[in-house]
Amino acid sequence: MTLRIAAVQAEASTGEVDHNIATVVDFIQRASADKVDVIVFPEAFVTGYDDAAFTGPFPASAELNWLDPVQHAVNGTGLLVVLNTALDRGGSSTLTDIVLAPGRAPVLAYDKQHLYDSERRWFTAGDHGCSLSAGGLKLGLSVCYDANFPEHAAAAAANGAIVYINSGAYFPGGEHRRDLHYAARALDNGMYVVFSGLIGGTNQFIGGSAVFNPLGQRIAHVPTAEGMAVADIDPDLVSRIRSEQRMWADRRVGLGEYEHH
Numbered sequence: 001m002t003l004r005i006a007a008v009q010a011e012a013s014t015g016e017v018d019h020n021i022a023t024v025v026d027f028i029q030r031a032s033a034d035k036v037d038v039i040v041f042p043e044a045f046v047t048g049y050d051d052a053a054f055t056g057p058f059p060a061s062a063e064l065n066w067l068d069p070v071q072h073a074v075n076g077t078g079l080l081v082v083l084n085t086a087l088d089r090g091g092s093s094t095l096t097d098i099v100l101a102p103g104r105a106p107v108l109a110y111d112k113q114h115l116y117d118s119e120r121r122w123f124t125a126g127d128h129g130c131s132l133s134a135g136g137l138k139l140g141l142s143v144c145y146d147a148n149f150p151e152h153a154a155a156a157a158a159n160g161a162i163v164y165i166n167s168g169a170y171f172p173g174g175e176h177r178r179d180l181h182y183a184a185r186a187l188d189n190g191m192y193v194v195f196s197g198l199i200g201g202t203n204q205f206i207g208g209s210a211v212f213n214p215l216g217q218r219i220a221h222v223p224t225a226e227g228m229a230v231a232d233i234d235p236d237l238v239s240r241i242r243s244e245q246r247m248w249a250d251r252r253v254g255l256g257e258y259e260h261h
Contacts, residue, residue, distance in 0.1 A: 003135040003233040005038040005163070006031045009209035009222040011200035014048035017059060017066060021046065024083060025073045027228065032077035034230060038134050039081055042198040042209075043144050043169040044095060046085035050202045054122040058088040067098070067106050074100045080134050082109075084143060084167040092124040097141050097167065099132055112143035113152070131161050137235055144168035147181050147195075150188060157189040157248065162238045164191055169198040169205050178208050179218070187216030190242035192233050199226065214241040 008027050013019045024041060031039045047053045059066050067083075074081055080101050087096040087108070095112040111126025112119075129152070131140045140156025142164060147153065153164045164185055170178045178195075186193040193212040198205040211220040211231035220229040242248050 001135060001235065003038060003137050003163075004034075004036045004230065005194055005211065005233055006034070006036040006040065006228040006230045007194050007196040007209040007211060007220075007222075008039060008041050008045075008228055009197055009199055009207045010042065010045070010226045011205075012042070012045045012048040012198060014050055014053045014202065016048070017046055020048065021066065021069055024081075025069050028070070028073040028077055028079055028081065031228060031230075032079060034228075036079060036228075036230060038139070039079055039228075040165050040167060040194055040196040041081070041083045042196045043084050043167045044086050045083065045167070045198070048201060049169045049198060049205070052202070054086060054119075056086075056088070056093070058086045058093055060088045060090070061096075061108055062090055064106050067100065071100055071106065075102050078102050080132075082141065082165055082167065086123070089124070093122055094126060095119070095123055095143055097130070097143065110141040110143070112146060114145045114149060116145045129155050129159065131156060131159055137162055137233065139163040139165050142166045144170075147185055147193075150185065153185040153189055153191070153193075154251075157191055162191050162235055163233055164189070164193045166193065166195045168195055169203070170208060172204055172206055175206060175208065178206075179210070182210065183212050183216035183218070186212040186214055187245070188247060190214045190238060190245055190248045192231075192238070194229075194231075199224070214238050215245070
């Protein structure tokens with residue numbers, strides 16, 4: 001059994017929540033026509049990502065009716081959506097992955113755990129990881145800087161995830177680090193990695209949305225323009241790669257004490 005997943009690459013309009021939500025709905029419809037099962041959006045896509053957007057106000061977690069158009073599209077298409085936004089938690093703010101599934105209330109699933117230096121002015125870091133199930137497969141969630149830390153993807157894999165999803169926003173000059181990190185997380189853990197990146201905006205984000213297979217090879221890619229990187233997730237390939245590339249099975253939980261001579 002395979003799962004078709006799409007990583008969106010698009011520009012978010014600063015502070016224009018309704019406009020960005022309309023863009024989300026459009027991408028959901030386009031993905032449905034391509035028989036996609038799961039669609040992932042970039043970091044802070046609902047609000048946009050820059051200082052002007054982050055001064056707020058943010059969409060509120062206490063009342064989620066601003067998500068109604070997305071939920072309506074989800075109910076009509078059957079897609080599962082991972083949508084990242086700056087979120088007013090009532091007393092704090094987070095960069096949150098919201099998961100929307102047909103016939104269910106939206107779930108505030110995951111708050112970014114590793115905040116980039118400039119984000120610490122605005123946001124509180126999450127305190128736990130999160131995975132979700134789609135088509136019988138487990139997907140681990142992450143947001144941008146999370147993927148710079150090998151242990152974050154490893155924790156998702158240890159929890160049973162065979163796909164590591166990342167919503168991100170990379171600044172100009174970050175191309176090499178971006179592609180290296182996601183390929184490495186895939187190879188390290190014998191898992192698929194799905195990256196959805198912002199483009200444009202005041203920060204001139206560079207996109208690079210892609211899907212990497214369990215060998216760390218890029219199998220779908222949106223270079224610069226808007227679009228979707230679409231790929232089929234094959235759990236049998238994960239099993240085969242993990243049996244051949246033994247890093248995951250041979251990993252030692254503890255390495256003992258270091259000696260100094």
